[in-house]
Amino acid sequence: MNQNIDVRGLSCPLPVVAVRNKLLEMEKGILEVLIDTGTSKDNITRMAVNEGWKVVVREENGEYLLTISK
Amino acid sequence: MWKNFFNSRKNIIFTGIFIGISAAYLQKLGNPPNMGICVACMLRDIAGALGLHRAEVAQYIRPEIIGFILGSLLAALIFKEFKPRAGSAPLVRFVLGFLSMVGALVFLGCPWRTLLRLAGGDGNALFGLAGLIVGIWIGIFFIKSGYNLGRNQRTHQLVGWIMPVIMLGIFLLLIFQPHLSSGAVFFSSKGPGAQHAPIFISLIIAIAIGFLAQRTRFCTVAAVRDAILIKDTYLLTGVVSLLLAALVSNLTLKQFHPGFQGQPIAHNSQLWNFGGMVLAGLAFTLAGGCPGRQLFLSGEGDADAAIFVLGMVVGAGFAHNFATASSPKGPGLWGPASVITGLIVCFIIGFSMSDLGKKQMGDKK
Numbered sequence: 001m002n003q004n005i006d007v008r009g010l011s012c013p014l015p016v017v018a019v020r021n022k023l024l025e026m027e028k029g030i031l032e033v034l035i036d037t038g039t040s041k042d043n044i045t046r047m048a049v050n051e052g053w054k055v056v057v058r059e060e061n062g063e064y065l066l067t068i069s070k
Numbered sequence: 071m072w073k074n075f076f077n078s079r080k081n082i083i084f085t086g087i088f089i090g091i092s093a094a095y096l097q098k099l100g101n102p103p104n105m106g107i108c109v110a111c112m113l114r115d116i117a118g119a120l121g122l123h124r125a126e127v128a129q130y131i132r133p134e135i136i137g138f139i140l141g142s143l144l145a146a147l148i149f150k151e152f153k154p155r156a157g158s159a160p161l162v163r164f165v166l167g168f169l170s171m172v173g174a175l176v177f178l179g180c181p182w183r184t185l186l187r188l189a190g191g192d193g194n195a196l197f198g199l200a201g202l203i204v205g206i207w208i209g210i211f212f213i214k215s216g217y218n219l220g221r222n223q224r225t226h227q228l229v230g231w232i233m234p235v236i237m238l239g240i241f242l243l244l245i246f247q248p249h250l251s252s253g254a255v256f257f258s259s260k261g262p263g264a265q266h267a268p269i270f271i272s273l274i275i276a277i278a279i280g281f282l283a284q285r286t287r288f289c290t291v292a293a294v295r296d297a298i299l300i301k302d303t304y305l306l307t308g309v310v311s312l313l314l315a316a317l318v319s320n321l322t323l324k325q326f327h328p329g330f331q332g333q334p335i336a337h338n339s340q341l342w343n344f345g346g347m348v349l350a351g352l353a354f355t356l357a358g359g360c361p362g363r364q365l366f367l368s369g370e371g372d373a374d375a376a377i378f379v380l381g382m383v384v385g386a387g388f389a390h391n392f393a394t395a396s397s398p399k400g401p402g403l404w405g406p407a408s409v410i411t412g413l414i415v416c417f418i419i420g421f422s423m424s425d426l427g428k429k430q431m432g433d434k435k
Contacts, residue, residue, distance in 0.1 A: 009221030011358040038151045039287045
């Protein structure tokens with residue numbers, strides 16, 4: 001089952017830290033992340049890609065849904 | 071495609087180089103030495119111009135600050151990132167802004183000026199840089215311990231426009247320079263406040279910096295924080311680029327004067343150069359970014375960042391009125407006490423708003 005996390009409204013660096021902790025805990029699988037700022041979207045994407053995860057970004061109504069998988 | 075264009079390493083390097091060169095040339099064009107750009111000093115000068123303090127050598131409406139916010143606003147509007155938001159512990163952010171300014175004015179510079187002082191040959195800035203890194207490192211300890219100021223909320227469009235409109239207002243004060251019976255608007259006739267590049271050159275360069283920094287998320291504090299916390303050196307490459315570009319520009323422009331003694335707008339009380347920036351670095355980290363970043367966030371509608379900036383402005387008034395700010399002679403009478411008090415307050419905030427405090431107080435989330 002896909003895991004998910006909502007980091008909307010959190011200020012830097014809490015979104016990327018929360019997602020990173022979750023990914024470290026999961027090791028592999030699919031994580032869906034709900035984000036509301038471009039900065040967090042960029043930070044989380046960069047972190048996940050650097051750590052070997054695949055990231056797909058979907059933008060809707062000014063918010064982002066990242067699907068991170070390995 | 072354009073959205074991704076800005077989010078690459080070469081663009082953060084370009085942004086750093088652009089800021090470094092711009093700062094050196096703004097100095098060449100009239101800004102104070104090793105202070106081509108300094109967010110803390112420039113907010114302090116604005117506080118002085120508005121009469122929030124009466125340090126006669128530090129009163130000028132710096133168009134760079136106005137440009138940073140307007141440039142960021144422009145980028146946010148073009149790239150659909152203007153998102154008014156508010157409500158993440160605003161009063162705590164105000165206090166952090168206040169304390170960060172108190173600390174920065176003990177050292178005499180923000181993280182940007184720390185780099186620019188180094189690039190100008192000021193060895194005293196090494197102690198400020200060390201303090202900044204220690205402050206960020208303490209902030210990381212709290213972040214790892216679950217420090218969280220809470221979520222913000224999307225809010226009315228109007229809220230996001232308040233800070234840009236304030237900037238337009240003070241820009242009008244700069245252009246028309248009204249002189250009221252109180253003496254306001256105050257403009258220094260001597261000292262650093264009287265040294266400035268032509269208004270429109272400063273403004274245009276600052277708008278360009280604000281635009282680039284909003285797109286690339288440039289932040290001097292996050293540069294160090296992310297390298298330590300999540301092993302991400304993206305922002306750090308931008309900061310190193312800034313330092314190197316300013317250094318090369320200063321060498322070219324004959325603005326590089328290495329040494330510790332007689333450095334411009336600096337003192338060599340190293341304990342308090344260090345201590346001031348520990349306080350500033352910790353306060354910036356607890357608030358989520360350096361003062362430049364807080365300006366850029368203000369431009370894209372983040373009212374909590376705007377509150378932090380207003381805290382800095384009030385902090386500047388306090389620092390000069392209550393003798394906590396340093397001068398080239400050394401720390402102010404209450405400078406050391408203000409640093410210690412500020413650190414205690416930051417520790418209380420970090421402790422009580424993280425899991426450390428929750429465990430102690432039995433406060434379940």
